Amino acid sequence: MKAVAYYRVSTDKQGQSGLGLEAQREAIRVFLNGRGWPPIAEFTEIESGKKADRPELMKALEACRLYKATLVIAKLDRLARNAAFLLSLRDAGVDFVAVDMPDANRLTVGIMALVAEDEAERISQRTKAALAAAKARGRTLGGFRGYRPSTADRSKGVASRQARADAKADLLAPIVRDLQGAGTSSLAGIAKALNDRGITTDRGAKWHPTSVARLLARMGS
Structure with missing residues (x-):
């Protein structure tokens, strides 16, 4: 094991x-x-x-x-x-x-997940009921709360996505090289092989030639 x-x-x-x-x-x-x-x-x-x-x-x-x-x-x-x-x-x-x-x-x-989802739904219902009661009392809810993502926040988001993609490339590199060594060298062929194995992209999507090309670029291939 x-x-x-x-x-x-x-x-x-x-x-x-x-x-x-x-x-x-x-x-x-x-x-x-x-x-x-x-x-x-x-x-x-x-x-x-x-x-x-x-x-x-x-x-x-x-x-x-x-x-x-x-x-x-x-x-x-x-x-x-x-x-x-x-x-x-x-x-x-x-x-x-x-x-x-x-x-x-x-x-x-x-079973545990069903219990967790039920509790989450109950919490959501209680929250909605409390907000409705507050609105009925004339309290203003919602609206702009004074926050917009800063340039730094957006940069962190981009860096985080790039880090996930790099980590995925490191993880998949041995698999892709094995495929290439076995004669599967086209972008479409690699995409099909990864999809057939149930392997997704770093965003959880299916592989396509363009996403394989980006993967190979990250691998330095």
């Missing part, structure tokens, strides 16, 4: 201090050593559990698909309130193991 480890903490402070990360790493290390599974890759996310956008998780799942590995996480219960995370696990077509719940499976995760 091959394993890909995924760790997550909520804040930069926790990430810098190692608080929480060390415990997760130790739990996964003990678990993997006991089974003889070599961890071929590790991904660390410093992100709130409430956010659905988790680029490191997407990289971990992609690595599992590419190398036919099992995703290993330290704890599932602390992530149970995030439906997006749970559904990503369920729908990714990737086998996974949670150290604290080693018997959890895709059915378990699907």
Whole structure:
């Protein structure tokens, strides 16, 4: 068996201090050593559990698909309130193991995600009811709140997208070179081969000759 480890903490402070990360790493290390599974890759996310956008998780799942590995996480219960995370696990077509719940499976995760979605819907309904009540009392809601993205903010967004694309290129480089070595050299041929394997672009889309050309450019091919 091959394993890909995924760790997550909520804040930069926790990430810098190692608080929480060390415990997760130790739990996964003990678990993997006991089974003889070599961890071929590790991904660390410093992100709130409430956010659905988790680029490191997407990289971990992609690595599992590419190398036919099992995703290993330290704890599932602390992530149970995030439906997006749970559904990503369920729908990714990737086998996974949670150290604290080693018997959890895709059915378990699907049930937990339904509970999380139900709670999110209830919170949304309560919020809408509160806003409607405030509006009925004559309180002005909505409108411009004085913020527009700055040039720096836009630059950070561009840099983030470029970083994701570069990371994807690094991950796919061995696969693409294998395809080229086997005689698949055209842009259309590489696109078809990647799509047939269920591999998506860094934006989650299907491959086309133009996106393959950009990938090769990032690889320096």
